[in-house]
Amino acid sequence: MSLRILALAACAAAALATSVPALSQPAGKLKVGLMLPATGTFAALGNAIENGFKLHVAEQGGKLGGREIEYVKVDDESDPSKATDNVNKLIKRDNVDVIIGTVHSGVAMAMAKAAKESGTMLIVPNAGADAVTGAMCAKNIFRTSFSNWQPGYATGVVAAQKGYKKAVTITWNYAAGSEMVKGFTEAFEKGGGTIAKHLTLPFPNVEFQALLTEVAAQKPDVVFSFFAGGGAVKFVKDYDAAGLKKTVPLMGTGFLTDGTLEAQGDSAQGVITTLHYADGIDTPRNTAFRNKYAVTYKSQPDVYAVQGYDAAQLLAWGLTAVKGDFAQKDAMYFAMNKAVLSSPRGKLAFSTAHNPVQDFYIREVKGKENVSVGIAVKALADPARGCKL
CATH class of the missing domain: 3.40.50.2300 (Response regulator)
Known part of the structure; x- marks a missing residue:
């Protein structure tokens, strides 16, 4: 082999040796x-x-x-x-x-x-x-x-299985609320239920009294709600204070009671929600x-x-x-x-x-925990309407 060929081979080997770490080793933060x-x-x-x-x-x-x-x-x-x-x-x-x-x-x-x-x-x-x-x-x-559809749909499945026939929905008037209500409605109606009324208020408004008065007037079998954070705390407490908890079961997606139980206190006890996690x-x-x-x-x-x-x-x-x-x-x-x-x-x-494919749990508030009491839907996948990948 000529000296020129040996030199070229050595250069190639050196180039390869320096290039491999650059490709295989992480490059900084x-x-x-x-x-x-x-x-x-x-x-x-x-x-x-x-x-x-x-x-x-x-x-x-x-x-x-x-x-x-x-x-x-x-x-x-x-x-x-x-x-x-x-x-x-x-x-x-x-x-x-x-x-x-x-x-x-x-x-x-x-x-x-x-x-x-x-x-x-x-x-x-x-x-x-x-x-x-x-x-x-x-x-x-x-x-x-x-997806917002998933927990709403899972809650609708459980509400229908419980034999409820007439529901009122309450949420903030924004994307998350309206999409969860759509999911609930789809499953609840598929299970034989009807929606008496959809009630909304602007995000992040927490003045619920007028809506709770309307719930009492409608006399539904169940109320479905989506609120989260501070809004969820006030809604659950106001629902109880209005006397509705004793006459109309309150259900919701799990955000109603997740991270909020300590602040909601006794008002949350017995509330049924569905979510992809339980304590x-x-x-x-x-x-x-x-x-x-x-x-x-x-x-x-x-x-x-x-x-x-x-x-x-x-x-x-x-x-x-x-x-x-x-x-x-x-x-x-x-x-x-x-x-x-x-x-x-x-x-x-x-x-x-x-989007996640996951089980949705039925949860009941007991003490300071959202306790899993069953599975609402196994391996629930969002329909991904409109997705083109």
């Missing part, structure tokens, strides 16, 4: 933008999501898929009018790799639009706006919570999660903490599949769509629209 509510009605929910996310990262030694995580935070204030500006701070100003958010469905819609247009990965750890994994679906958008799920996975969260944050976890925790789990799944090489986005998204997570809620898989 991964920048994660947390766009969650830090103030207002949903502040406690945003805090629980952040805690859950950071708990899983801490369990992995501060890294996911070999990449150290750097956080950038924006308070979205649960204000859709500020959502586009806020998400663009993360995308254009801070150049984040991944966005985690949010709680409010109206804000999430603006985030999904920006993520779809920019190609930035978005993992939604709460907001259930159906369109996020429906008409707005995209290969880079995932959800680790629920008393008796599995080693859930027990370990609850114990670790309680020790770390000196409080009990709720569904919001679980959804944040699983957002970190899903991101870790994708990063691990590509050995931390975030540039391999298509391979990462493919792996994430095929993920089957061991969640505190139970088995968590994903539909082709990137």
